[in-house]
Amino acid sequence: MMHAQRPTWCEIDLSAIRHNLATLGDMVGPKVGVFVCVKGDASGCGDIEVARTAEQAGAAGAAFGNLDRAMAARQAGVRLPILLYPTCLPDTAPALEAHNLMPTLSTLEDVAAWSSHAKSLKVFLKLDGGGFRAGALPHHAPAVARAIADSNTLELAGAYGHPMASYGPVDPVYTDAQVNSCIDALKRIEAAGIDVPVRMVSSSAIILSHPDADLNAVDPGRLAIGQSFPAVPGRERVWRHALVGLRSHLVMVKSLDDIGDVMPAPFLPRRPGMKIGLVPYGWSDGYPRKIPENATALLHGRRVRLLGPTHSELLRVDLTDVPEAAIGDEVVFLGRQGNDEIGLEELAVQWKVGVSDLYGAIGKSVRRHYLR
Numbered sequence: 001m002m003h004a005q006r007p008t009w010c011e012i013d014l015s016a017i018r019h020n021l022a023t024l025g026d027m028v029g030p031k032v033g034v035f036v037c038v039k040g041d042a043s044g045c046g047d048i049e050v051a052r053t054a055e056q057a058g059a060a061g062a063a064f065g066n067l068d069r070a071m072a073a074r075q076a077g078v079r080l081p082i083l084l085y086p087t088c089l090p091d092t093a094p095a096l097e098a099h100n101l102m103p104t105l106s107t108l109e110d111v112a113a114w115s116s117h118a119k120s121l122k123v124f125l126k127l128d129g130g131g132f133r134a135g136a137l138p139h140h141a142p143a144v145a146r147a148i149a150d151s152n153t154l155e156l157a158g159a160y161g162h163p164m165a166s167y168g169p170v171d172p173v174y175t176d177a178q179v180n181s182c183i184d185a186l187k188r189i190e191a192a193g194i195d196v197p198v199r200m201v202s203s204s205a206i207i208l209s210h211p212d213a214d215l216n217a218v219d220p221g222r223l224a225i226g227q228s229f230p231a232v233p234g235r236e237r238v239w240r241h242a243l244v245g246l247r248s249h250l251v252m253v254k255s256l257d258d259i260g261d262v263m264p265a266p267f268l269p270r271r272p273g274m275k276i277g278l279v280p281y282g283w284s285d286g287y288p289r290k291i292p293e294n295a296t297a298l299l300h301g302r303r304v305r306l307l308g309p310t311h312s313e314l315l316r317v318d319l320t321d322v323p324e325a326a327i328g329d330e331v332v333f334l335g336r337q338g339n340d341e342i343g344l345e346e347l348a349v350q351w352k353v354g355v356s357d358l359y360g361a362i363g364k365s366v367r368r369h370y371l372r
């Protein structure tokens, strides 16, 4: 029997992720572990696939934001050490133990709650370098680390900070201050005689801008899938985007040359010999709700115009200039077709969003096809 599927999908190139992880490994050197952050379904690239790719590439661990997804990764056979960001409750300790997942603790209250629910649980301490989210402030960190070390049921597996570097117009002076505060907190913990096996403060932007903050591990997310950030001299590299395609097929073609006696749709400027096609992709799949001016797709290796309005799961394309187009023909929003190509940067301009937003919008809403 034929396998029936919606004819719309995106393409994730796992060889790009392998390239990025190898580049990163060379850059930080063999003494620095890489904990790949796969929160947000790895920005739409698929958390389990990215974690598995990281495992095969020799990563030190993976970090998840969502307990359900981390458990799904375990069920799918991911064996890497897994760190959970502070997004789950202490009464899940037995499940975390059963799945070998490490939660994040920040406060003495956290330590009390988690130790009372746990039997034998490895945990991470988060450090707050001034971002004021989760984490222990530097002058509290030694006491929280001490409480973990003294607990009969908890074991300190590591500590990490997440200086804000890429959320809107963040002042580099503020980023530097956070990096320094996190490193200072680690020094205070070690000065108190507490061993911290894994020490990391570097997400993607920090890796590229603060080589001195590699410590003994780094935790990039977006860099692993090819989203780059400003790099200091010595840290410039070629990163490859993992999101390389968004493709669909015409499910209907129709002539609007002779519309009989219906009233013409006011939103659709008609042309002589007009022909339209429908593509099963729409705003509920991430396409902008307001059709961007000059939005195009590729059909038969040529540019066709998209016609508004965007529907929930459908878009119109203007086929007037490609009259031979037929049901089943491939329509490309992102990627190559024939001699033409629409790249991520161009698509981001068409949609008036950042490349980061494209990842989330596309990868989370349509089927992913992995190129290995």
Ligand SMILES: *Cc1c(COP(=O)(O)O)cnc(C)c1O
Pocket (backbone or CB within 6 Å): 037, 039, 085, 160, 161, 162, 166, 202, 203, 204, 205, 219, 220, 221, 222, 223
């Ligand atoms: C999100 C996150 C990361 C990864 O951030 P990128 O900017 O995608 O590299 C790393 N560490 C922590 C604690 C995070 O929350």
